[in-house]
Every structure is written in structure tokens, then in C-alpha cells.
Amino acid sequence: MDQSTTVLDIDFGMSQLSGNKKLLFTLLGKVTDKYRSLDSDLQAHVAKGDFNEALLISADPFAAGEARVELG
Numbered sequence: 522m523d524q525s526t527t528v529l530d531i532d533f534g535m536s537q538l539s540g541n542k543k544l545l546f547t548l549l550g551k552v553t554d555k556y557r558s559l560d561s562d563l564q565a566h567v568a569k570g571d572f573n574e575a576l577l578i579s580a581d582p583f584a585a586g587e588a589r590v591e592l593g
């Protein structure tokens with residue numbers, strides 16, 4: 522039984538960007554750069570007990586540092 526999983530559908534991405542391969546790879550590069558340190562950032566915040574920041578970046582890594590969520 523084949524249990525392979527498609528992680529990235531390049532054809533779909535190309536169709537969403539009207540075949541603009543350069544734009545697709547530019548966007549993928551930006552996402553990769555933004556998420557590269559997410560695991561270590563989350564672990565560091567949890568280790569420091571900074572659960573608000575860990576929650577914020579896990580909910581939306583692109584908004585980290587731009588908004589704050591206060592937990593009661």
C-alpha cells in the first residue's frame with residue numbers, strides 16, 4: 522500500500538499564480554525563511570515560561586512581534 526503524502530503541489534501552486542514560477546518560488550522562499558526557526562523559537566519561549574509569545578507565534582508565525590495576546 523502506497524502511503525506517500527504530497528507535501529507540496531507545485532502544479533496547484535502554479536495554477537494559482539497564473540503559471541508564474543518565479544513568483545511561486547519567491548513566495549515559497551519567504552515562507553521557508555519565516556518558518557525555519559519556528560521550532561527552536563517555540564521551545565525557547567516555553568522553556569522561559571513565555572507562553573503568551575509561544576501561543577502567538579504558533580497561531581500565526583507571520584504576526585509574531587506585531588500583536589500580543591494576554592492570557593488570564
